[in-house]
Amino acid sequence: MIGISTGSAFALVGIGMVLIHRTSGIVNFAQGSFAVLGGLFMVRLVDDLPSGVAGLVTVVIVAVVGALMGLIAVGIRGRTTALASLIITLGLALVVSSLELLEFGDRPHTYPAVSEHAWNVRGVVIQPQYALVIGVTIAASLLLALALRRTIVGHALVACADSSRAAELVGLNVRTLAMIAFAVSAGLAALGGLLVTPVVPVNYDSDVAIAVNAFAAAAFGGLGSIGFAFVGGLVLGISEQLVVGYVDPQYNLAIALVIMLVLIGWRSRHEVVT
Amino acid sequence: MRTAAKVVVTLAAGALAVYLPFTLGPGNLTLYTLMGLAAIVAIGLSLLMGFAGQISLGQGAFYALGAYVVGILATPADLFPKGRGLDPLLALVAAPLACALVAAVLGVPLLRLRGHYLAFATLALHLIALALIFTWESWTGGQIGLIGIPPLEVAGRTVTGEWHAAVVWGIAVVTLLIGLSLVASRAGRALRAIATSETAAAAAGINVAGYKLQLFVFSAALAGLAGGMYAYLLQYLSPDAFPLIVSITFVVMVAVGGMGSLYGAVLGAVAITWLQDRLQQLGTRQELLGFDLPVQAPQVFSIGVFGAILIGVMLFFPRGLLPGLQELARRARRGRLGTLAASR
Numbered sequence: 001m002i003g004i005s006t007g008s009a010f011a012l013v014g015i016g017m018v019l020i021h022r023t024s025g026i027v028n029f030a031q032g033s034f035a036v037l038g039g040l041f042m043v044r045l046v047d048d049l050p051s052g053v054a055g056l057v058t059v060v061i062v063a064v065v066g067a068l069m070g071l072i073a074v075g076i077r078g079r080t081t082a083l084a085s086l087i088i089t090l091g092l093a094l095v096v097s098s099l100e101l102l103e104f105g106d107r108p109h110t111y112p113a114v115s116e117h118a119w120n121v122r123g124v125v126i127q128p129q130y131a132l133v134i135g136v137t138i139a140a141s142l143l144l145a146l147a148l149r150r151t152i153v154g155h156a157l158v159a160c161a162d163s164s165r166a167a168e169l170v171g172l173n174v175r176t177l178a179m180i181a182f183a184v185s186a187g188l189a190a191l192g193g194l195l196v197t198p199v200v201p202v203n204y205d206s207d208v209a210i211a212v213n214a215f216a217a218a219a220f221g222g223l224g225s226i227g228f229a230f231v232g233g234l235v236l237g238i239s240e241q242l243v244v245g246y247v248d249p250q251y252n253l254a255i256a257l258v259i260m261l262v263l264i265g266w267r268s269r270h271e272v273v274t
Numbered sequence: 275m276r277t278a279a280k281v282v283v284t285l286a287a288g289a290l291a292v293y294l295p296f297t298l299g300p301g302n303l304t305l306y307t308l309m310g311l312a313a314i315v316a317i318g319l320s321l322l323m324g325f326a327g328q329i330s331l332g333q334g335a336f337y338a339l340g341a342y343v344v345g346i347l348a349t350p351a352d353l354f355p356k357g358r359g360l361d362p363l364l365a366l367v368a369a370p371l372a373c374a375l376v377a378a379v380l381g382v383p384l385l386r387l388r389g390h391y392l393a394f395a396t397l398a399l400h401l402i403a404l405a406l407i408f409t410w411e412s413w414t415g416g417q418i419g420l421i422g423i424p425p426l427e428v429a430g431r432t433v434t435g436e437w438h439a440a441v442v443w444g445i446a447v448v449t450l451l452i453g454l455s456l457v458a459s460r461a462g463r464a465l466r467a468i469a470t471s472e473t474a475a476a477a478a479g480i481n482v483a484g485y486k487l488q489l490f491v492f493s494a495a496l497a498g499l500a501g502g503m504y505a506y507l508l509q510y511l512s513p514d515a516f517p518l519i520v521s522i523t524f525v526v527m528v529a530v531g532g533m534g535s536l537y538g539a540v541l542g543a544v545a546i547t548w549l550q551d552r553l554q555q556l557g558t559r560q561e562l563l564g565f566d567l568p569v570q571a572p573q574v575f576s577i578g579v580f581g582a583i584l585i586g587v588m589l590f591f592p593r594g595l596l597p598g599l600q601e602l603a604r605r606a607r608r609g610r611l612g613t614l615a616a617s618r
Binding site: 072082092095215257261 | 329393394395399401405518533570578579581588589592
């Protein structure tokens with residue numbers, strides 16, 4: 001269960017990565033920072049507000065931050081190369097994590113889960129927080145898929161993903177669209193971050209590990225498919241937990257990363273073949 | 275003729291770089307040594323990035339591996355249980371060899387990946403290396419660290435201080451010369467073809483996978499050698515000496531210096547090392563411009579301000595500082611005509 005829920009969070013962050021990559025061609029290294037920001041803001045807000053409202057406020061705040069970062073990451077038109085974009089998002093991740101350090105200190109943060117009381121479904125113990133993470137992830141991905149298909153902005157994003165030049169020719173503002181994509185994926189990542197924080201405490205420097213895992217989830221679908229990113233996140237979360245359960249837990253981090261490497265390699269080879 | 279002049283200038287600058295430590299005060303010596311170490315790694319990475327088109331965010335892992343190989347082989351057993359107490363020079367030779375071996379084994383599956391995939395996969399390599407350093411406590415000392423590394427010793431003479439710096443810069447100069455001759459050779463042309471288009475290069479009969487692997491191994495060996503010299507500089511190793519930002523910084527040095535230019539890589543290494551040192555110094559001050567600095571200031575400065583400067587440089591010089599400055603100079607020379615062309 002913990003595997004599925006952390007996997008769901010990776011999926012949410014990874015879906016955001018796919019969205020940004022498809023609309024702007026940027027692989028956003030700062031995607032992990034959004035999740036961390038989400039977790040940290042939630043910890044700060046949850047004391048004063050009812051948790052639902054706190055979550056909503058957090059997602060909106062991080063989405064605004066995401067839009068601003070999108071503006072910077074897209075850079076100066078026609079001059080920013082792919083490597084420069086990657087390094088700019090790296091720089092953004094560094095700036096955000098140092099601000100987090102300044103504001104929240106260097107200790108891991110967490111807040112109580114929705115309910116300490118576990119459900120017992122025919123002998124299988126289910127923590128409500130895990131169910132919440134999974135449910136919200138599924139709902140959010142479905143909502144996103146629906147929005148992409150049914151709204152004008154969604155169509156514009158898809159058009160931009162297909163060919164940004166053609167999108168520009170029919171009068172779409174690619175820069176604005178990239179900002180929207182950044183805002184939406186920042187919101188999704190924040191959602192993932194704030195939901196797993198009760199299970200896995202969050203620290204100012206958690207962003208790199210989250211970004212790498214989310215990239216693995218996104219890479220599962222060749223950085224292009226939201227559905228595959230979702231599946232990739234789940235596969236990653238579950239297999240990491242299985243390994244921790246059956247193999248020496250001492251090596252769990254190293255093995256989790258190796259699994260991730262295999263996942264990245266497996267999909268990208270597929271992509272080359274097709 | 276141009277090449278001959280270039281070689282002469284490079285040799286003269288190199289001789290100056292090797293001589294410089296003997297004129298520096300002890301305060302600047304460590305910084306100067308670190309610049310040299312960074313230059314060695316950056317030259318290797320620049321070959322890999324600028325000429326073979328492969329991004330590696332994992333050079334820090336090889337840097338750490340080289341350092342730990344030296345640490346384990348050179349430290350006497352009475353100071354560190356797993357220490358071998360070998361001749362320090364022998365241990366230093368083993369560091370790049372070990373890195374080359376590891377890179378050769380890992381490179382076969384890794385280099386099938388391209389672009390962003392390779393970047394994240396090599397980043398994971400660094401994370402794995404850190405996890406292993408923590409886990410294999412008996413070999414690496416874990417979080418506590420590996421203590422008691424002797425200074426480098428060549429033919430009975432200990433190499434410390436300014437001599438150590440001179441050796442580091444000597445290695446850097448030799449590396450630069452090897453790199454330059456490699457770029458100008460048949461292999462260099464093949465590599466540039468690969469960087470432009472792998473498919474076209476393969477169609478022209480170039481062994482793409484072979485060249486990429488050789489360069490990956492070479493750059494890993496250079497990182498390992500620099501790491502080994504780093505171990506002799508610190509004489510104490512812990513995971514804290516190899517945070518993830520080390521790997522990121524190496525890529526930044528190459529990108530800031532300018533892709534496809536080995537001189538740029540050296541410039542980037544020197545500039546970025548200097549910048550990080552300055553920021554660290556600023557962060558440790560009690561107050562700055564009348565503001566009291568918080569306790570986290572050193573980290574905030576060396577991470578956050580560094581990141582902000584990085585964003586600025588990449589926004590305005592996406593191709594790196596050296597090419598960017600060259601372009602500015604060209605524009606200034608062309609005067610108004612250049613400004614017109616730029617505004618259009």
